[in-house]
Amino acid sequence: AQKITQTQPGMFVQEKEAVTLDCTYDTSDPSYGLFWYKQPSSGEMIFLIYQGSYDQQNATEGRYSLNFQKARKSANLVISASQLGDSAMYFCAMNSGGSNYKLTFGKGTLLTVNP
Amino acid sequence: SQTIHQWPATLVQPVGSPLSLECTVEGTSNPNLYWYRQAAGRGLQLLFYSVGIGQISSEVPQNLSASRPQDRQFILSSKKLLLSDSGFYLCAWSTGDTGELFFGEGSRLTVL
Numbered sequence: 001a002q003k004i005t006q007t008q009p010g011m012f013v014q015e016k017e018a019v020t021l022d023c024t025y026d027t028s029d030p031s032y033g034l035f036w037y038k039q040p041s042s043g044e045m046i047f048l049i050y051q052g053s054y055d056q057q058n059a060t061e062g063r064y065s066l067n068f069q070k071a072r073k074s075a076n077l078v079i080s081a082s083q084l085g086d087s088a089m090y091f092c093a094m095n096s097g098g099s100n101y102k103l104t105f106g107k108g109t110l111l112t113v114n115p
Numbered sequence: 116s117q118t119i120h121q122w123p124a125t126l127v128q129p130v131g132s133p134l135s136l137e138c139t140v141e142g143t144s145n146p147n148l149y150w151y152r153q154a155a156g157r158g159l160q161l162l163f164y165s166v167g168i169g170q171i172s173s174e175v176p177q178n179l180s181a182s183r184p185q186d187r188q189f190i191l192s193s194k195k196l197l198l199s200d201s202g203f204y205l206c207a208w209s210t211g212d213t214g215e216l217f218f219g220e221g222s223r224l225t226v227l
Contacts, residue, residue, distance in 0.1 A: 033213050043203055045159075045218035052213065091158060095214040101147050101166060102174075103216055107158040 002027040002096050006106035013082045014114050020067070021077040021109045023092030032096040034075040035103065036066065039089040048090075051075060082113045117142035121206040121219035128226050134179075134193040136222050138206030141187065146208040148189040149216065150181055153203040165189060201226045 003026040013019035025034065036048040051059045051066045059066045067076040075094075079086055089110050093103040121138040128134060140146050147166050151159040161174045163181035171181050178197050182190045189206055203223050207216040 033215075035215065043221040043223070045205060045207075045216075045221075047215055047217065050213055050215055093159075101164055101209070101214065102149075102161055103159075103214060104161075105159040 002029070002032070002094055002104050004092050004094055004104055004106035006092055006109050008109045009107075010110045010112070012112050012114060013079075015084060016081055018078060018080045019082055019111065021079070021090050021092075021111065023075045023077065023106060025073050025075060025092075025094050027094065027096045029096035032094055034066065034068070035093040035095075036064070036075075036077045037091045037093060037105075038086075039091060039108070041088070045091075049077070079111075084113050084115060087111060087113045117208075117217065119206060119208055119217055119219045121204075121222055123222060124220060125223045126225070128196050128224065130198055130226055131195045134191070134196050134200070134224070136191040136204055136206075136224075138189040138191075138219055139187055140189075140208045143187070143208070143210065145186060146210060148183060149207040149209070150189065150191045151205045151207060153205065155202070159205065163191070196224075196226045198226050200224065 005024045032053045034051040038046045049059050049061045049064045049066050051068045058068050063080045065078045089108045091108045092106045095103050118141045149164045150162040153159050165183045179193050205221050206219040209216050
């Protein structure tokens with residue numbers, strides 16, 4: 001079984017600063033994918049970034065980067081130059097090779113960006 | 116481009132009433148389809164997924180059912196709603212490559 005843990009229920013960051021949202025995972029499958037989603041107050045789920053377990057380099061998408069530490073089973077999201085519009089819930093998720101149809105989500109971290 | 120829509124966006128239903136949430140995907144064929152539920156302040160729980168017409172897998176025993184009558188249509192139903200069915204329901208699709216999910220706008224259900 002696969003499991004995602006997000007230990008930070010809430011985080012605060014000043015506008016224009018960087019912030020790291022923690023995510024650890026557990027799976028026995030050597031092939032898996034890691035995802036981050038953003039959920040604003042409107043409720044829609046917005047895909048941010050993807051990291052495959054065999055990817056050698058950390059994934060980056062604009063101001064988002066994924067700090068992938070395979071040995072530690074962590075996949076932290078780094079948001080650089082925070083903006084007020086980054087205030088939202090952030091979910092870490094994973095699938096594994098044997099069940100790539102299904103994503104397992106963590107409980108989320110509520111990020112608040114202060115002006 | 117691919118789009119996904121679900122409706123209704125909001126509904127308030129009495130306990131014991133039926134439910135039907137509908138989701139359709141455009142711009143792709145043979146997608147994998149999913150229904151997730153999000154309880155207030157919590158993560159997403161997978162309810163059902165489908166890899167093809169008429170093929171439904173249930174993840175948790177519950178008061179709900181799902182059907183896929185057409186390739187790009189996914190329906191979530193209940194014959195008799197319970198208070199515990201309240202929540203935010205999200206439909207999603209994927210191509211099955213990396214497994215990245217694309218979500219609909221969500222349907223907020225309140226059972227009174």
